[in-house]
Ligand SMILES: O=C(O)CCC(=O)C(=O)O
């Protein structure tokens with residue numbers, strides 16, 4: 001029986017998400033990773049935003065977040081504004097379509113969600129941590 005996305009997330013997609021992290025982690029020469037918490041389902045409505053931040057603060061108790069994953073659940077026509085913006089060597093707007101995922105280092109890549117102007121923007125966010 002096919003699972004809906006919601007069921008899949010709730011019922012243990014952890015190994016799928018870990019697979020996504022592992023598929024790209026080589027480029028950053030990271031230690032072994034694990035997922036320690038459920039993926040976070042985020043809903044942004046009009047005027048909602050998330051200011052510039054890094055997902056792993058400079059000072060924090062271990063285990064450290066190493067990689068951040070954002071899966072876009074909404075189609076571009078579902079909302080306006082609400083761009084995910086990453087500060088790498090300049091501001092990058094990946095322009096995610098529904099089903100697209102982006103993974104970036106949690107410690108170094110500042111990012112924000114610009115204010116949503118209209119509609120509803122839904123994402124799944126998940127982090128890979130240093131394995132214990
Ligand atoms: O929803 C997004 O695109 C990213 C949200 C975010 O940066 C976070 O939850 O840490």
Ligand SMILES: [Fe+2]
Pocket residue numbers: 053054055068111
């Ligand atoms: Fe973030």
